[in-house]
Amino acid sequence: MSGRKRRRIWVGTALIGLLGTCLVLDSRLVNGEDGYAAVGNSIDEYIETLKLLTTSYYKPLASDSLTTSAIEGMLDELDPYTQMLNRRGLDDLMIDTQGKFGGLGITISTMKRNGVEVPVVLSVIEGTPADTSGLVVGDRIVKVDGDPTLNRKLEEVVDVLRGNPGNRVVITIERPGRSQPFDQEIIRARIRVKSVASIDGIEEGIGYIAMSGLIGSRFSESTPVELKAAVDELKAKNARGIILDLRGNPGGLLAQAVAVADVFLGPDLLVVTTRGRVDSQNKEYRTAEASRVKDIPLVVLVNSHSASASEIVAGAIQDSDRGLILGTPTFGKGSVQSFQRVSDEKALKWTTALYYTPSGRSIHKNRRFGRLGNLALNVGDSQVPLYQTVATIAGEESREDAITRLFEQFDLESTKQAEQLFETELGQMLGMALREDRVADEVSDSAKVFKTAGGRTVYGGGGITPDVVVKPERRPRLILEMYRAGLFFDFAVEYAARTPFPRNPEDYEVGEKEIAAFRAFLADSSKLGNFRRYRTPAQNELENLNKALEAAGLDADADQALEILRNLVESEREAEFEKAEPFIRLEIGRELGNRVWGRKGRILARLKGDEQFHEAVRILRDPERYRKSMKLALAGNSGH
Numbered sequence: 001m002s003g004r005k006r007r008r009i010w011v012g013t014a015l016i017g018l019l020g021t022c023l024v025l026d027s028r029l030v031n032g033e034d035g036y037a038a039v040g041n042s043i044d045e046y047i048e049t050l051k052l053l054t055t056s057y058y059k060p061l062a063s064d065s066l067t068t069s070a071i072e073g074m075l076d077e078l079d080p081y082t083q084m085l086n087r088r089g090l091d092d093l094m095i096d097t098q099g100k101f102g103g104l105g106i107t108i109s110t111m112k113r114n115g116v117e118v119p120v121v122l123s124v125i126e127g128t129p130a131d132t133s134g135l136v137v138g139d140r141i142v143k144v145d146g147d148p149t150l151n152r153k154l155e156e157v158v159d160v161l162r163g164n165p166g167n168r169v170v171i172t173i174e175r176p177g178r179s180q181p182f183d184q185e186i187i188r189a190r191i192r193v194k195s196v197a198s199i200d201g202i203e204e205g206i207g208y209i210a211m212s213g214l215i216g217s218r219f220s221e222s223t224p225v226e227l228k229a230a231v232d233e234l235k236a237k238n239a240r241g242i243i244l245d246l247r248g249n250p251g252g253l254l255a256q257a258v259a260v261a262d263v264f265l266g267p268d269l270l271v272v273t274t275r276g277r278v279d280s281q282n283k284e285y286r287t288a289e290a291s292r293v294k295d296i297p298l299v300v301l302v303n304s305h306s307a308s309a310s311e312i313v314a315g316a317i318q319d320s321d322r323g324l325i326l327g328t329p330t331f332g333k334g335s336v337q338s339f340q341r342v343s344d345e346k347a348l349k350w351t352t353a354l355y356y357t358p359s360g361r362s363i364h365k366n367r368r369f370g371r372l373g374n375l376a377l378n379v380g381d382s383q384v385p386l387y388q389t390v391a392t393i394a395g396e397e398s399r400e401d402a403i404t405r406l407f408e409q410f411d412l413e414s415t416k417q418a419e420q421l422f423e424t425e426l427g428q429m430l431g432m433a434l435r436e437d438r439v440a441d442e443v444s445d446s447a448k449v450f451k452t453a454g455g456r457t458v459y460g461g462g463g464i465t466p467d468v469v470v471k472p473e474r475r476p477r478l479i480l481e482m483y484r485a486g487l488f489f490d491f492a493v494e495y496a497a498r499t500p501f502p503r504n505p506e507d508y509e510v511g512e513k514e515i516a517a518f519r520a521f522l523a524d525s526s527k528l529g530n531f532r533r534y535r536t537p538a539q540n541e542l543e544n545l546n547k548a549l550e551a552a553g554l555d556a557d558a559d560q561a562l563e564i565l566r567n568l569v570e571s572e573r574e575a576e577f578e579k580a581e582p583f584i585r586l587e588i589g590r591e592l593g594n595r596v597w598g599r600k601g602r603i604l605a606r607l608k609g610d611e612q613f614h615e616a617v618r619i620l621r622d623p624e625r626y627r628k629s630m631k632l633a634l635a636g637n638s639g640h
Helices: 032-056 063-076 087-098 154-161 223-236 254-264 309-319 370-374 386-395 399-409 415-423 425-440 477-484 487-496 512-523 529-533 537-551 559-608 611-621 623-630
Strands: 083-085 100-103 106-113 116-124 140-144 168-174 182-187 189-192 197-203 206-210 241-245 270-276 283-286 298-302 324-327 335-341 347-356 376-379 382-385 449-451 457-459
Touching (some): 083 087, 106 154, 197 223, 197 559, 254 283, 270 309, 298 611, 324 623, 399 415, 399 477, 477 487, 537 559
Parallel strands (some): 206 241, 241 298
Antiparallel strands (some): 100 189, 106 116, 197 206, 270 347
């Protein structure tokens, strides 16, 4: 990452899935004496090479750096989930799997304010020291224990905010609406990150369980207990249908994935099978308990960011005909990782098996790039990973979809940069290469047909394909540009500081007053940041025309005509705003929901414009449509 840092959210979690158990190298991993001999010869070659280089290379070399590079080169030849973890990676892995860490209870990101990068609070976890101390979304942390944080790396700020429970820290806050910075003393505590949230009453009779869009959206040790409590609560309120939201959930622990499926499936049903090179990795995982909600219709929401444990749950529910999968195809991370320390500061996380749904489908999509995984492309002042760029291009169905996805994923300054990235010959060429790689993958079963327990046809090929495909509504370019410039966030922080709100988020709607205030906010150019450079397509064309006329010496003759065109273009910009106003209301509502009401407000506001959620509600309200959508082969079988 370069000058313009991508906005990154750190909650003490990293997108690392730990599936499986530790494995040690033994006779099962090599083929007889020849296998051992090959390993021994390779080690001898490495040691001899290292000795020659460190003793006689023309300048001094650090053997530890050479060893690190050698290991990285070796891992580059393998799948992207095989990694060497450093101390930070180890810490993040423990937080991911345990769902707890020592700290304040906030998520932060660095944002540029007046030309300076400053850590800003993005969310506050309820019931944590940060919450009880009165920290709010939008607070700018300018010092920690007297040390300035401006222009410091985000990881450095996270490290000084974390610490042992019971330790004291003083942070200096700048808060919109207050004229002077102030100090806030906070006692660190053990932060437990909840991975499940349930909300009833959004739609009468329909219960909603979020394992998506939360600070701890992954499968941790506490997930099954939290889920059982959420399901029991909805059941007690006589929910007639349940929506389980796994969109954006990157996965987590295998045992917890099985326990989550256990909540919805009957006893002694197959959830997932793992198959590896070693007998100990070939296992079946089955449910242990009777379903808590066996008679309640279920819809599971997924998207391209649902991965790993999320796909285990979705695949098990689909293959057992227990519920309907709705959304877009999932990511396709169907590999099992084992973990073992190789030193006090490092550990190896490596792939030891693949997992398969109850019908026998492999969820895994192959994404092997070897050394290409370390390459990056320069885009403006930023660098974007080549591996992710190619994967994004290959994963979209159209040019427009790919450009929008690139813009969103890499936090580019404009959609024009995304277009340039897409149109590079290298990007197109490698995008096609990735598609070919997927077709040729030795674990791909895309041509195979599988049957669910009830006789429905499902297909392999990696990931989980939904029973009902519903794509999210595409946001206009204007909204994307405003979002990436942080305008909705900044407006919500400023507006909330001076405006009273009702106690409950259900009682609030974004209205004309908020739209008028947002227009006034946009009129202040000092608050626009990168959005000052935004131009509509017509504005870009007019600028090009004006330059061409100047180059030809005709600009003076065309002044009157250009003025007419400028007025027309300005009216087009206003029309663009009015056309995008429904999306503007949604974005303002989401940011205000987070700023004013926290987690519940954030979830409720997010669902208001969520077509996938509303389609799930419509299906659950219509039992006949639910049964039809399931496409069960057994007549009269409702899928429960």
